[in-house]
Amino acid sequence: MKTLFAPYIEVLRPQHHASIALGGFLARVPAAILGFATFLLFQRTTDSFALGGLVSGVVIATGAVMGPVLGRLADRHGQRRLLRIFAVTHLLSVLLLVIAGHAHVPALLFVVLAGIAGATVAPIGSFTRARWSHRYGDAPQLKTAFALEAILDEMVWIIGPAVAALIAAAVDPAVGLVLSGACGFAGSLILAAQRATDTPPHEPDTEVRRPGFTPLGSARLMAVLIAGFVVGVSFGVDNVSAVAISQRDGVPELAGVILSVYSVGSILGGFVLGALPDRLSPFRLFVATALFLAVAFAPLAFAPDTIWIMVFGFFAGAAVTPYTVGANRAVEALVPRRVVTEALSWANTAILAGMALGGPLGGLVVDAAGPRAGYLAVSGLCLLPVLVALTAAFGSRRARPEDA
CATH class of the missing domain: 1.20.1250.20 (MFS general substrate transporter like domains)
Structure with a gap:
């Protein structure tokens, strides 16, 4: 058993490495909860599964579209600034979504706000994997670090929706949304504080023109x-x-x-x-x-x-x-x-x-x-x-x- 855990201990032992895992785990929570919790909130307020599914789909779609855009910005300017900006904007967008849900705003406005909330979810898995790549390069430890990231993905997706459903049944779906936003806020700030593991910015070179990545x-x-x-x-x-x-x-x-x-x-x-x-x-x-x-x-x-x-x-x-x-x-x-x-x-x-x-x-x-x-x-x-x-x-x- 010690042999199985040894590679993970080796990856997490260096200074700041455990913070990548902890911050990444917390900052992933919105990706796992936001769509489902938004569905629960809107379905309860409108009594429509179709509209609830539409809102959930918009959350997922906007997050998927924005992922590569935010990834490019992180490559050019570093992750720290983006993480701090999106920690705040995502939390604010979630709070607006909660207010809109309880105020029974028109469906179109709720869909727009849901799209904004989805678009402000940073692609944390890509951010943390890029940090491991920066730390380990082509070393064998990179595979273990990527395995750790995939395990954290699965853990969040197991725990997140279950917690959101439990909170929705026991209290209110809005509480699950606020919890999601708070976890994303805390996790993003933990990652942003780890300057030593941040990926170096690659500003476009004005003398050597490189084609844009596609x-x-x-x-x-x-x-x-x-x-x-x-x-x-x-x-x-x-x-x-x-x-x-x-x-x-x-x-x-x-x-x-x-x-x-x-x-x-x-x-x-x-x-x-x-x-x-x-x-x-x-x-x-x-x-x-x-x-x-x-x-x-x-x-x-x-x-x-x-x-x-x-x-x-x-x-x-x-x-x-x-x-x-x-x-x-x-x-x-x-x-x-x-x-x-x-x-x-x-x-x-x-x-x-x-x-x-x-x-x-x-x-x-x-x-x-x-x-x-x-x-x-x-x-x-x-x-x-x-x-x-x-x-x-x-x-x-x-x-x-x-x-x-």
């Missing part, structure tokens, strides 16, 4: 992003299928349990990967984790009922965080360090965009052919990233692009 400029990076998009679609279809099969079996209350089982498996899978020796190049790791994802999700297509979905779901979940680590490690190695935050933000946006499409797509499949068809689609979709990963690996034999 994912379209690298076929290899686009391959990784396309793989992430497909994985996101499969996750969206999977979420709908979990609800559908639990309702079909007369146990709708187990839908949340199914997703929690995935997350527990994901945390354990990421923990083990981070503790293993770093013997694969970033691209081989990406291929290996994509293959693991395809194999782990395949049995879901043959699960006869909810209980077996939970059994297979645990093993499927165990492949999710390793895939995330492999994909982020590949992206980090594909781009110059001066744009690493923006590139990692694009990776996150690709998955979110896929999930946004996967939800309605999964609904169409399930409505037409039932939950088994949904899980068959999930298993089939998870095969595609393997092909994309192989393409990226064979086309990625050059060293990291130069910053100059």
